[in-house]
Amino acid sequence: MTVRVRKYKRGGFEVDIRVMLPDGKRHRERRRAPVSSRSAARRWGEARERHLALHGLAKPRKEVPTLAEFKPRFMVNHCVANQHKPAGIETKEAAFRNYLLPIHGRKKLDEFVQEDVARLKAKMAGKAPNTVNNVLTVLNQTLKCAVEWGVIDAMPVQIRLLKVQKGVPKFYDFDQYEWLIEAARALDPRIEIVVLLGGDAGLRRGEIIALEQADCDVRRGLISVERSEWKGKVTATKGMECRVVPMTARLRAALARHRHLIGDRVLYTDAGAPVTAKVLQKWMAKAQRRAKLRATGGMHLLRHTFCSHLAMRGAPALSIQRLAGHKNLQTTLRYMHLSPGETERAIRLLEGADRRSDRGDIWETDTSAIEMWRYHR
Known part of the structure; x- marks a missing residue:
């Protein structure tokens, strides 16, 4: 493990780090130190070296799709693949087309918050409770599917259905x-x-x-x-x-x-x-x-x-x-x-005025x- 510090001609310092990662792989990175002196640059480089030796490289952040981008995968790889009935598939398509995509189509799946669910309910305020619940159920199924497939780490929101008389x-x-x-x-x-x-x-x-x-x-x-x-x-x-x-x-x-x-x-x-x-x-x-x-x-x-x-x-x-x-x-x-x-x-x-002995017997139809x-x- 080595840390070398070089001065740039126009000022500032480059830190050259060579280190063995926890998985046994050798790693080298060269970075501009966010400090203004050579000694501070070395201390920063040594701290970075220790972090890499203990924790390794940070995992790249997953590119999370929007609801509109994920919808085709959900419909084909979940609904069609699991042989949902044609009527159910058309109901889901209508929920996306009429409500979910116009309201939340551009939102990334991991960026949903509780207020987004409330806003969806507010936009559908004039609809029958069963209609609202059908749309909420489709959104819930879509997010759960994204969790199962590892597209997002956890359910971003809790979806509560309306009470139906x-x-x-x-x-x-x-x-x-x-x-x-x-x-x-x-x-x-x-x-x-x-x-x-x-x-x-x-x-x-x-x-x-x-x-x-x-x-x-x-x-x-x-x-x-x-x-x-x-x-x-x-x-x-x-x-x-x-x-x-x-x-x-x-x-x-x-x-x-x-x-x-x-x-x-x-x-x-x-x-x-x-x-x-x-x-x-x-x-x-x-x-x-x-x-x-x-x-x-x-x-x-x-x-x-x-x-x-x-x-x-x-x-x-x-x-x-x-x-x-x-x-x-x-x-x-x-x-x-x-x-x-x-x-x-x-x-x-x-x-029980007439308590016959056969009361409670089980008869096979x-x-x-x-x-x-x-x-x-």
């Missing part, structure tokens, strides 16, 4: 639903099937579009819900799990009457093309108008009707969850306030018929 799902009462079925039946057998698949079987719009004839075992009265479609792209169902739904008698009869040789799907247009979301919306609006109901064309109201009617007729929450394909039981519990006398029946169980059907398909 959970409303009661809207649904058709029993009479309204029957009016809708009658109207659909009078219009077109396909529209009747759409209404029954949503209201009697709880299928989502994309699941109705993607439903194939092979999924409908009319003889046994079972529907296997295995896929969904969104804008022409076939994906797994929303909960990423298949489910089997028993048919009601009228749905079973409608499907039996509708067997055809056009193709694999259950529903086709007059031109022989598979139905789309716009076609279903148009069919639904026609049935609603004929039934003298508000013509929104919305399909999810049928699914709410399915879950609500099950709860009103006393179906257990776990059964509704399984039939509807809810991933989270909390989603199902939104409907359970409609269950008649549910809390009263629960309290009566505690009074026989699902062999459904499992055998799925195995042999």
Whole structure:
């Protein structure tokens, strides 16, 4: 280890340092000393030499990308690579395009501060809480991804979502639903099937579009819900799990009457093309108008009707969850306030006037018929 001091012709001193670094590598650096005398320059050089011998060279500062620069990597290497559903990818693209990039696109990922999150919320003050939370969630996922990939060292901010008041799902009462079925039946057998698949079987719009004839075992009265479609792209169902739904008698009869040789799907247009979301919306609006109901064309109201009617007729929450394909039981519990006398029946169980010996026994539900059907398909 050596330190040499040389005087510049125009004043000042150069310090020439040769030192062995902690990793065993030899290092040489020549610097202009930030002092004005030879002795001070030597002391400065010796201090620098000791620092290099003990700590080595400072790691070069990482070049941290801005949010706009990192966004393509996040979308391709995280969302697409992990096979996020097309609808989810489009939602994230919209969040970046409409809010995140216009407001914070030029900000480096490690420079976010809590006030930036507050400013984003303020810019979206007129939007629904769920919309704001969706955008905040995308920002949170992006920053977490940057941490996992070593782009930044730690989460720069803590993102708190807005509180959302959970409303009661809207649904058709029993009479309204029957009016809708009658109207659909009078219009077109396909529209009747759409209404029954949503209201009697709880299928989502994309699941109705993607439903194939092979999924409908009319003889046994079972529907296997295995896929969904969104804008022409076939994906797994929303909960990423298949489910089997028993048919009601009228749905079973409608499907039996509708067997055809056009193709694999259950529903086709007059031109022989598979139905789309716009076609279903148009069919639904026609049935609603004929039934003298508000013509929104919305399909999810049928699914709410399915879950609500099950709860009103006393179906257990776990059964509704399984039939509807809810991933989270909390989603199902939104409907359970409609269950008649549910809390009263629960309290009566505690009074125990009739304490039978079999109370509390566990009985296994026989699902062999459904499992055998799925195995042999």
